[in-house]
Amino acid sequence: xxxxxxxxxxxxxxxxxxxxxxTSRLAFAHAAATGRRPxxxxxxxxxxxxxxxxxxxxxxxGYGRLRGEFALRAPGExxxxxxxxxxxxxxxxxxxxxxSYAARELIVFHAVASPYRERxxxxxxxxxxxxxxxxxxxxxxxxxxxxxxxxxxxRRRDAGVALGQNVPLVMRGPAEVTSWxxxxxxxLDDDTLARITDLYARDPxxxxxLADALMAxxxxxxxxxxAPDMAAPPNMAPAQAGQVQAGQPPAPPAPGGAYAETxxxxxxxxxxxDGPQVAVFDTTGWDTHANEGAAEGQLAGRLAALxxxxxxLKGELGPVWKDxxxxxxxxxxxxxxxxxxxxxxxxxATMAFLxxxxxxxxxxxxxxxxxxxxxxxQGRDLTPTLDLRCVLKGVLEEHLAIAPRALEATVFPQSExxxxxxxxxxx
Amino acid sequence: xxxxxSTIAANRFGLGARPGELASIGGDGRDWxxxxxxxxxxxxxxxxxxxxxxxxxxxxALQREVQQARRSGNDLQQRLPQFxxxxxxxxxxxxxxQAVMTGRPFIExxxxxxxxxxxxxxxxxxxxxxxxxxxxxxxxxxxxxxxGDLLLAAEMHPAMLLYLDNHLSVGPHSPTxxxxxxxxxxxxxxxxxxxxxGREILELHTLGAGGGYTQYDVTSFATVITGWSVGGGNGLxxxxxxxxxxxxxxxxxxxxxxxxxxxxxxxxxxxxxEVLNDLAQHPSTARHIATKLARHFIADDPPPAxxxxxxxxxxxxxxxxxxxxxxxxxxxxxxxxxxxxYKTPNDFIVSSYRGLSLPVDASHAPLAPFELLGQRTWQPGxxxxxxxxxxxxxxxxxxxxxxxxxxAVGGRLGSRRDAADLAPQLLGATLTGATGxxxxxxxxxxxxxxxxxxxxxxxxx
Numbered sequence: 001x002x003x004x005x006x007x008x009x010x011x012x013x014x015x016x017x018x019x020x021x022x023t024s025r026l027a028f029a030h031a032a033a034t035g036r037r038p039x040x041x042x043x044x045x046x047x048x049x050x051x052x053x054x055x056x057x058x059x060x061x062g063y064g065r066l067r068g069e070f071a072l073r074a075p076g077e078x079x080x081x082x083x084x085x086x087x088x089x090x091x092x093x094x095x096x097x098x099x100s101y102a103a104r105e106l107i108v109f110h111a112v113a114s115p116y117r118e119r120x121x122x123x124x125x126x127x128x129x130x131x132x133x134x135x136x137x138x139x140x141x142x143x144x145x146x147x148x149x150x151x152x153x154x155r156r157r158d159a160g161v162a163l164g165q166n167v168p169l170v171m172r173g174p175a176e177v178t179s180w181x182x183x184x185x186x187x188l189d190d191d192t193l194a195r196i197t198d199l200y201a202r203d204p205x206x207x208x209x210l211a212d213a214l215m216a217x218x219x220x221x222x223x224x225x226x227a228p229d230m231a232a233p234p235n236m237a238p239a240q241a242g243q244v245q246a247g248q249p250p251a252p253p254a255p256g257g258a259y260a261e262t263x264x265x266x267x268x269x270x271x272x273x274d275g276p277q278v279a280v281f282d283t284t285g286w287d288t289h290a291n292e293g294a295a296e297g298q299l300a301g302r303l304a305a306l307x308x309x310x311x312x313l314k315g316e317l318g319p320v321w322k323d324x325x326x327x328x329x330x331x332x333x334x335x336x337x338x339x340x341x342x343x344x345x346x347x348x349a350t351m352a353f354l355x356x357x358x359x360x361x362x363x364x365x366x367x368x369x370x371x372x373x374x375x376x377x378q379g380r381d382l383t384p385t386l387d388l389r390c391v392l393k394g395v396l397e398e399h400l401a402i403a404p405r406a407l408e409a410t411v412f413p414q415s416e417x418x419x420x421x422x423x424x425x426x427x
Numbered sequence: 428x429x430x431x432x433s434t435i436a437a438n439r440f441g442l443g444a445r446p447g448e449l450a451s452i453g454g455d456g457r458d459w460x461x462x463x464x465x466x467x468x469x470x471x472x473x474x475x476x477x478x479x480x481x482x483x484x485x486x487x488a489l490q491r492e493v494q495q496a497r498r499s500g501n502d503l504q505q506r507l508p509q510f511x512x513x514x515x516x517x518x519x520x521x522x523x524x525q526a527v528m529t530g531r532p533f534i535e536x537x538x539x540x541x542x543x544x545x546x547x548x549x550x551x552x553x554x555x556x557x558x559x560x561x562x563x564x565x566x567x568x569x570x571x572x573x574x575g576d577l578l579l580a581a582e583m584h585p586a587m588l589l590y591l592d593n594h595l596s597v598g599p600h601s602p603t604x605x606x607x608x609x610x611x612x613x614x615x616x617x618x619x620x621x622x623x624x625g626r627e628i629l630e631l632h633t634l635g636a637g638g639g640y641t642q643y644d645v646t647s648f649a650t651v652i653t654g655w656s657v658g659g660g661n662g663l664x665x666x667x668x669x670x671x672x673x674x675x676x677x678x679x680x681x682x683x684x685x686x687x688x689x690x691x692x693x694x695x696x697x698x699x700x701e702v703l704n705d706l707a708q709h710p711s712t713a714r715h716i717a718t719k720l721a722r723h724f725i726a727d728d729p730p731p732a733x734x735x736x737x738x739x740x741x742x743x744x745x746x747x748x749x750x751x752x753x754x755x756x757x758x759x760x761x762x763x764x765x766x767x768x769y770k771t772p773n774d775f776i777v778s779s780y781r782g783l784s785l786p787v788d789a790s791h792a793p794l795a796p797f798e799l800l801g802q803r804t805w806q807p808g809x810x811x812x813x814x815x816x817x818x819x820x821x822x823x824x825x826x827x828x829x830x831x832x833x834x835a836v837g838g839r840l841g842s843r844r845d846a847a848d849l850a851p852q853l854l855g856a857t858l859t860g861a862t863g864x865x866x867x868x869x870x871x872x873x874x875x876x877x878x879x880x881x882x883x884x885x886x887x888x
Binding site: 046047068069118119120121122123135139162164165166167169172178179180181183184185186187188191192195196198199200202203205206209210212213214216217284285287289290338339340341342343345346378 | 550591592595596597599604616617618619620621622623626630631636637642645799800801808809811817818819820821822823824825826827828830831832834835861862865869870874877878881882883886
């Protein structure tokens, strides 16, 4: 544990206890005064990303002991990690995020976890998305409930878009959201569409879904919404981006190809003046049980594709990037030690990234628990010291101006002890 | 007017009515379903499909060639996908055709249910070549047998062992690990266990999350199945018949082990079989399977009484699956809410092909609809399989794609099909006046077909 890390954490934590209410009002007032329209992108990394590989604690002596030949080298060494704050490094595949950190546009959170303490991907993702402490406790997601509370959140086009054919749990709920994915098929003629709309009039689900889809298509078709090559047919559904293993794909798209397309679509929606403010997409393939690799290898390739996509997102958003916050989260971490098959099994705490022009970045926020065997959770995993909901609340409150009362009452019920982190977003 | 029973039987329990099917079912549909359970499950008809051992044996040999070529500077990287992709396409096409043509669609749906329960996904190495043979070899022949046999066959199949990394899992006190420890230099780690398969068997295949197991059980069970491997690979899994199950005593963790509080003697391979047998009969497994079946066949939020009835049948008949299916057929809730289930893309495509008597034409990209509508066969992307509730599939973009695809299908057929004639034959008692009127008033035969496939009652089962 570096004392500096703990101080940094406490400082931010102190803001959180004192300044929560004021910050929210300030953020809202600021947005109203400057006409700034915040944009928020949530990226769900499904499969449990190894936080100790993405953000190696190079300053912790336990790290090399646990990871052995798979430990990333310290910044400055050949194939070493990218420098963060001297204690933590960044995986060398994450070049764009490294630059973002240097430009003070990235906050790295570590030893963070949702309230979920078992090791099932599927329950872990459910808790990550439903915003409660229990799997399957809610049919709606925290981001949707937050959107329903956002200032002006009732307006349809103000809500959010899920990039993909379907809407992930985190975006399901009372607020109107839509989903969008590129289509190879030709659109319907107006007459057929009118008749189908008619046919769906008495069907509460299909009528809403069809209207949402048509709205998303209109937004996507507006001038400047999509980069020219968005018209090109996709290789695969965006939700499957990043799944393909190098050398083995059944119908090989370039890894990151479909993902890059998803990212460009997200940017296309967000840079619209009156389009959705929130976009969500997911990537998979982080479940590295065997042959995970280190500076190079399986995980390195996936991280590089992820990083490249974020760089694309920044480029495509253009001037809107300065009003954007992108949050990357995963359901849980992986074992602190390498397992018997040169990979890692399901664990507990991990890292999260908050990047973007709106982010008060250039910091690692971590109350580092240490890696010696008595410091590990159940003797095997990184111990959580930060509730992910503190991060989520901080971003929702400062960036999207969600009232603290709504965060406590409906967005994250029964989460009083997880106080919003303040100061994550630039004033 | 068709009876509601035959409509539900054909569309919810089956894969969508073919023209004339509702009339031939007759009665309330229950006898038609029970009769399908009588004979052995049908094999995939007519297709020349290779065994998993043959495919995997060739794939492993090819992989060695690729690696050797790389050492001498040649890039043959694409050879393996080029070998596997046609296998995937033939397998998935054969499965699709069987689903479209079968007269026992209940058995076909059950088969797809179990393959999804024991999911492998083609985005992992070799799975594109193995997913089809996994279904044909491990699942299909046992869907009318005993759950314990189905479980054992699925976990021992090379596809499952490779998909969940068990072929690399080595007991920390096994002869292999001890030898590696003696040779150890520097930071090189001795091989050890990989929890992946052990965890997913407990969480997904048997007890279910919350089914009463702990991390200790996961780790302990993972050591029980160390040595369950495949032959013909490289390094740890080199020896043995290529592409087939191999038990490797040298990699098996020796000793007595405890799983779920019960001790299992040091019997090598048999130790794993004993644990699996006990898992197959565990009350949590009965409840887990009952819940999934009820969610698939009754409603997204299955009625507790129905789950209870199925779990009781599962336990009472010792995991005999036809008895569980008969209990399902006898469950009143399965017949009370028509159209309670939103079709998956797979359901939607297969029922469209059945309803419109479309040929599965192997020469015309037969699998394209699955990709377009977001459910590529055998690619759920995770061992949990495809999700099974409306919210997972009813996205706005997904709906628009179905409607656009329906329109393309209508355009291809034009006046070669009569939607007004087909609507009552496909939708039976669930056909609404609104849909009937819309089809009757359509501007063209194409538009009428589009409206038939896009109708709210065709989107559901």
